[in-house]
Amino acid sequence: MLGTVRALDAVVVGSGPNGLAAAIVIARAGRRVVVFEAEPVPGGGARSAALTLPGFVHDVCSAVHPFARGSPFFRTLPLDRFGLEWIEPPAMLAHPFDAGPAALIHRSIERTAAGLGRDARAYERLIGSVVGAWPRLEAAVLGPLRWPAHPLALARFGIRALASAESAARAFATERGRALFAGIAAHGMLPLDKRPSAAFALVLAAMAHVAGWVIARGGTQQLTTALVEYLRSLGGEVVTSARVGSLDELPPTRAVLCDLSPKPLLALAGARLPAWYRRKLESYRYGMGAFKIDWALGGPIPWRDPDCALAATVHLGGTFREIARSERAAWEGAIAEEPFVLLAQPSLFDPSRAPDGRHTAWAYCHVPHGSTADMVPRVEHQIERFAPGFGARILARSVMTPADLERHNANLVGGDIAAGVVDLRQLFTRPTWRTYATPLEHLYICSASTPPGVGVHGMCGYFAARLALARSLRD
Ligand SMILES: Cc1cc2nc3c(=O)[nH]c(=O)nc-3n(C[C@H](O)[C@H](O)[C@H](O)COP(=O)(O)OP(=O)(O)OC[C@H]3O[C@@H](n4cnc5c(N)ncnc54)[C@H](O)[C@@H]3O)c2cc1C
Numbered sequence: 001m002l003g004t005v006r007a008l009d010a011v012v013v014g015s016g017p018n019g020l021a022a023a024i025v026i027a028r029a030g031r032r033v034v035v036f037e038a039e040p041v042p043g044g045g046a047r048s049a050a051l052t053l054p055g056f057v058h059d060v061c062s063a064v065h066p067f068a069r070g071s072p073f074f075r076t077l078p079l080d081r082f083g084l085e086w087i088e089p090p091a092m093l094a095h096p097f098d099a100g101p102a103a104l105i106h107r108s109i110e111r112t113a114a115g116l117g118r119d120a121r122a123y124e125r126l127i128g129s130v131v132g133a134w135p136r137l138e139a140a141v142l143g144p145l146r147w148p149a150h151p152l153a154l155a156r157f158g159i160r161a162l163a164s165a166e167s168a169a170r171a172f173a174t175e176r177g178r179a180l181f182a183g184i185a186a187h188g189m190l191p192l193d194k195r196p197s198a199a200f201a202l203v204l205a206a207m208a209h210v211a212g213w214v215i216a217r218g219g220t221q222q223l224t225t226a227l228v229e230y231l232r233s234l235g236g237e238v239v240t241s242a243r244v245g246s247l248d249e250l251p252p253t254r255a256v257l258c259d260l261s262p263k264p265l266l267a268l269a270g271a272r273l274p275a276w277y278r279r280k281l282e283s284y285r286y287g288m289g290a291f292k293i294d295w296a297l298g299g300p301i302p303w304r305d306p307d308c309a310l311a312a313t314v315h316l317g318g319t320f321r322e323i324a325r326s327e328r329a330a331w332e333g334a335i336a337e338e339p340f341v342l343l344a345q346p347s348l349f350d351p352s353r354a355p356d357g358r359h360t361a362w363a364y365c366h367v368p369h370g371s372t373a374d375m376v377p378r379v380e381h382q383i384e385r386f387a388p389g390f391g392a393r394i395l396a397r398s399v400m401t402p403a404d405l406e407r408h409n410a411n412l413v414g415g416d417i418a419a420g421v422v423d424l425r426q427l428f429t430r431p432t433w434r435t436y437a438t439p440l441e442h443l444y445i446c447s448a449s450t451p452p453g454v455g456v457h458g459m460c461g462y463f464a465a466r467l468a469l470a471r472s473l474r475d
Pocket residue numbers: 013014015016017018019020036037038039042043044045046060061062063064065066067068242243244245259260264268290292364405408409410411412417418446447448449453454455456457460
């Protein structure tokens with residue numbers, strides 16, 4: 001049995017942002033909670049490490065944090081007092097093209113629209129309407145399915161969001177507008193002609209204006225450190241290098257919250273779950289994987305369009321068609337020769353990430369579930385296409401295949417960084433219609449495999465913990 005010194009109200013398995021959020025909600029309610037984390041360092045998808053050379057700090061998984069800064073729960077926590085500082089780059093996103101200037105998303109909608117020429121009005125209408133309604137939408141978008149407080153605003157948003165990116169992008173008249181929209185939609189890890197791929201573009205683009213596509217000074221680990229330290233200040237405990245193999249190993253407690261996706265949850269609790277629920281979890285669908293690369297660089301990325309250096313995030317995929325082809329290929333089990341690459345360059349805005357004059361870069365592309373293909377040449381070719389001379393700046397690289405991602409975090413089955421396909425069938429009813437609850441009265445799920453799903457926002461943990469407090473942890 002995993003030891004603990006005190007009698008417990010709740011155990012959280014896993015210290016990802018949702019596990020820590022759940023523990024904080026429980027500790028803030030005055031209950032005794034401990035988090036068991038398998039890895040030596042807490043954080044799950046919110047970690048940093050020296051993956052390449054000494055002195056270079058890389059974000060192992062998440063790097064850019066519109067959701068964390070905009071999270072209705074994290075916003076209520078005094079994380080700045082525990083060392084968290086957000087850095088907002090001059091631009092939120094750059095999307096370069098083979099010819100002509102890059103499209104940029106700025107914090108200001110008007111400035112962003114002005115850069116889109118003929119598509120200025122379309123951007124203001126499509127994204128501006130979501131930004132304007134965000135205070136009425138955020139509880140519904142970043143929470144479980146329930147009767148909305150603002151049904152009209154949600155209905156208006158829903159009509160657009162539940163469409164495919166392909167049909168929503170028809171609002172744009174130019175290739176620049178369509179391609180910019182496609183790159184943001186592709187975060188959803190769905191083919192762009194599949195519903196609700198438009199939702200990712202609408203929400204993430206709106207978050208650029210509402211919260212900013214920010215990075216954490218010192219690396220994403222700083223967010224985790226702040227969450228852990230705040231939890232400790234409330235009396236909560238985090239035990240690392242403590243892999244939980246089965247529910248039987250846990251100390252006596254009134255509630256167990258698992259920051260796990262269905263496959264590792266089945267490994268942990270399967271024997272105790274009724275067969276019908278086990279079957280439901282077994283039929284949960286994981287999606288395409290990610291192939292991730294981190295580089296230590298001798299200098300900044302030599303973008304052909306210098307405006308690409310204004311943003312921490314750069315989308316490399318050129319046109320709508322090329323991005324759509326790449327996402328469709330990964331979905332269908334094929335390798336895209338020109339993969340859509342999501343790149344971050346945090347050291348441009350945070351000198352603590354690399355030694356003087358040196359830089360870091362972080363990138364991934366989508367690949368088929370569990371793919372073993374080596375994407376390094378294809379990804380570096382895409383960067384070179386928009387930044388000739390990139391290859392000559394590489395000092396070292398770290399590579400994570402889908403299998404590596406799963407090895408380092410059991411939640412990422414087949415390298416699926418969204419912890420499960422986010423299509424209409426698994427958008428609201430993740431991982432089953434019971435969402436956070438299970439047939440075992442004291443067992444809850446609090447990972448990104450519950451609503452609202454992927455992203456570092458802690459909202460899955462928040463809602464799961466509120467349910468546990470109401471059901472299992474009432475006085
Ligand atoms: C490569 C990559 C890039 C990403 N980029 C971004 C981004 O830029 N912005 C963004 O918002 N999101 C991003 N994400 C997604 C984000 O990281 C996840 O959605 C988020 O971390 C999910 O949080 P979680 O708490 O649900 O689970 P996780 O972060 O997956 O944490 C689960 C934790 O549980 C632990 N665990 C598993 N099994 C056990 C066990 N048996 N016993 C004890 N502990 C266990 C794991 O070690 C892990 O620490 C990215 C993810 C990846 C992989």
